[in-house]
Amino acid sequence: MISMTCRIDYGRTGFDLVPCGCSSNPCGTSLVRFSVRNYATWASSNGGTRRYGARKLVCSRPEFAQCRVFSTQTPEAMLNAPTQDPASLLDVKSKPSSPISVSSLLEVVADDLQTLNKNLQSIVGAENPVLMSAAEQIFGAGGKGMRPALVFLVSRATADIVGLKGHTTEHRRLAEIIEMIHTASLIHDDVLDDSDIRRGNVIIRVSWEYLCYATIKLLTKKLIFEFNFSGKETVHQIYGTRVAVLAGDFMFAQSSWYLANLENLEVIKLISQVIKDFASGEIKQASSLFDCDVKLEEYLIKSYYKTASLIAASTKGAAIFSGVDGSVCEQMFEYGKNLGLSFQVVDDILDFTQSVEQLGKPAVSDLVKGNLTAPVIFALEREPKLRDIIESEFCEVGSLDEAVKLVKRGGGIERAQALAKEKADLAIQSLQCLPLSAFRLSLEGMVKYNLERID
Amino acid sequence: MMPMTCRNVGFGWTGLDRVACGCSSNRGRASLVRYSLRSYARGVFQGVNGWRVARKLVCNSPKAMLNVAAQDPASVLDVNIKSSSPISVSSLVEVVADDLQTLNKNLQSIVGAENPVLMSAAEQIFGAGGKRMRPALVFLVSRATAEIVGLKELMPKHRRLAEIIEMIHTASLIHDDVLDDSDIRRGKETVHQLYGTRVAVLAGDFMFAQSSWYLANLENIEVIKLISQVIKDFASGEIKQASSLFDCDVKLEEYLIKSYYKTASLIAASTKGAAIFSGVDGSVCEQMFDYGKNLGLSFQVVDDILDFTQSAEQLGKPAGTDLEKGNLTAPVIFALEKEPKLRDIIESEFCETGSLDEAIELVKSCGGIVRAQALAKEKADLAIQSLQCLPLSAFRLSLEGMVNYNLERID
Secondary structure, eight states, rough: OOOEEOOOOOSSSEEEEEEEOSSSSHHHHHHEEEEOOOOOOOOOOOOOOSOOOEEEEEEEEOOOOOOEEEEOOHHHHHHOOOOOHHHTTOOTTTOOOOOHHHHHHHHHTTTHHHHHHHHHHHHHHOOHHHHHHHHHHHTTTTTOHHHHHHHHHHHHHHHHHHHOOOOOOOHHHHHHHHHHHHHHHHHHHOOOOOOOHHOOOEEEEEOSSSSOOEEEOTTTTTEEEEEOOOHHHHHHHHHHHHHHHHHHHHHHHHHHHOOOOHOOOHHHHHHHHHHHHHHHHHHHHTEEEEEEEEHHHHHHHHIIIIHHOOOOOOHHHHHHHHHHOOOHHHHEEEEEHHHHHHHHHHHHHHHHHHHHHHHHTEEHHHHTTOOOHHHHHHHHTTTTHHHHHHHHHTTTTTHHHHHHHHHHHHTHHHHHHHHHHHHHHHHHHGGGSSOOOOHHHHHHHHHHHHHHHTT | OOBBBOOOOOOOOEEEEEEOOOOSSTSOOEEEEEEGGSSSSSOOOOOOGGOOOOOOOHHHHHTTOOOSOOOOHHHHHHTTTOOOSSOOOOOOOOTTHHHHHHHHHHHHHHHHTTHHHHHHHHHHTTTTOOOOHHHHHHHHHHHHHHOOOOOOSOOOHHHHHHHHHHHHHHHHHHHHHHHOOOOSSSOOOOOOHHHHHHHHHHHHHHHHHHHHHHHHOOHHHHHHHHHHHHHHHHHHHHHHHHHHTTTTOOOOOHHHHHHHHIIEEEEHHHHHHHHHHHHHHHHHHHHHHHHHHHHHHHHHHHHHHHHHHHHTTTTOOOHHHHHHHHHHOEEEEEEHHHHHHHHHHHTTTTTTTHHHHHHHHHHHHTHHOOOOOOHHHHHHHHHHHHHHGGGGHHHHHHHHHHHHHHTTTTO
């Protein structure tokens, strides 16, 4: 059995088009589009370490030659920046002239993150052998998670205020909980949405047994092929969904339980609110697809629910466990919230602007599903034709490309960039209450790094 | 014809039950409606935007009733009466009927407030007016234990606990629907069914999230930990089950653990939580936990028996769905000890036509059913014992009645 790994760069959220360079005949010319949502792909400095391996993309010909496509670290690939010297981070006067790399930002909490990954692997894997292999893939790749990193950075940055030496156990546990919740939400997001088949997107079912059922749409012909890899296609098809639902439920449940055992009512309520917000955000999004009347406010609320809420709770929770003043905790909440919003807006911009070399055009996974994000909302104000195209749900060939052009022409990208910057500025402001330190610098760096993704 | 929901259907907690649907519809015949509470209710409906979040029980008239009339509430207070007619659930919960009604209203507004799409789903999920076994247990234990400490009325947190419990239960059913939905297994699916998958996962997540949030706002660490454990157990139970399908080496112990995780854990937490909020002594709380646990185990065993014994009267649905999926339950585990041939059939995953029926026959002929019945009774007795710490009252009687009602399902 031939097994080849196709490395691909993909944006955080959304689709990407990659040629699947298999030696198999059907695959050789097929374009595999897959949906990857917001896996934290903040990279490790050791180029090539996979952050999140749970999406094993498998496309195969019936003879079972498999070509596996792994996620790789977007920031590393995109920035091409050398790792910053950690020492230079401590120099509060230096402005980084080269693009920021995430690895340098996280350098100061690298050990914490490593411990986190180990702990998570054992938490998730201890339950069941099935989950064990999943846990290895999800957490064992040695990648860094942005959200836990924020917990550690804020806890160290706030520790200075109260004279704490290092992390407490609560901080560590909080970071683990946050990462489990984040991962669980990603896994549930992956549950197959077969309305995607209707719209012609590729569905790759993830099965941790490496069996996969794929529906591939050829862009030009809108044919739907079903690849049957083992003859038991329906069993494995449902297995993929089942594993996704089960694993997500399990991780939500574990995080709830650890949360409860932290015995801090304020943090329990804070994080419970987040889980509620996740669900609310997904539902809001699901029920407003292709709705061209969506306002920017609603988009920001939805983005808050889906992305910023967890980040805000992470940063505020870390401050709470440091025992700092309530006002500092609120500032940390604001930092996390605005960082999260800025992050989401940037993600949504990249969905339009990130070109996939092989195809020469962006993936626009959000748009094709009817999820109207900031660039689109802005552009709709100026381009009435865009509305028609969207409401047609891109039934005509080429309408998606035209929509993308209209979004760009209508200034959607620029205005979205301004929005991202606006939120980023608010985030930086909120950091003023922290003493200057390498940690605060890193927190500022996070904001700037995010913006650089769209420079 | 407008489908109407059947009110006042007394149904078992999990699994199967049959009710005579005494409809006066044009069709003019009583149809036997078999439904599974695990899947909430059969019958796919198409709600707003093609949501298929829960299945609504549909029959022809709102007057589906059990054949047994509701017991006279007054007679429930007479502790000497042994009910000679079969127990009806409606009579058991009569004493907390108002509490349940308030619960239904609250649930609908909690779930529906979020989103118009969920609103219509909420109506479907909670508007059917069925008996709420788990909340009923919360109310019964609350009131039964309240007497010990001289509490006159239920506290808001009792009510909130009941709502949380029911939301968790419903959320787990919705996800179970996703996991069990055999339609997905059959090749190319219809779009709306598949759309239902994602939406079902979302809706379940939403309800878990809501219940977690309300739980947190109860601000009782002990209960928060208790219920969080349940949610963890649910997930563990599902995973255990999913990863041991068709495994003929499964022991009875593992089956009981899995049944605890999937069914009894929530019930035990409900009853113990109610006692905690009543403020009774820790030992009483533990007794209430044991009551709930053994009631839940007994209940699950009965469910598993019914999956074998109800084949004849079902409405066009084959028996042995657990077995067919490879989920080996008490009757099978007992039968496997005596019949090696059963093992072969199961391990073949019923690839041959007729093998499922053969397996069912083997389970019955090897005493699998009989021994499972004994197991159910054993757990039921333990449950009754745990009630001894409660003062005699209509509520305690109802709690005993729950145990007996469950056993009667397999008489």
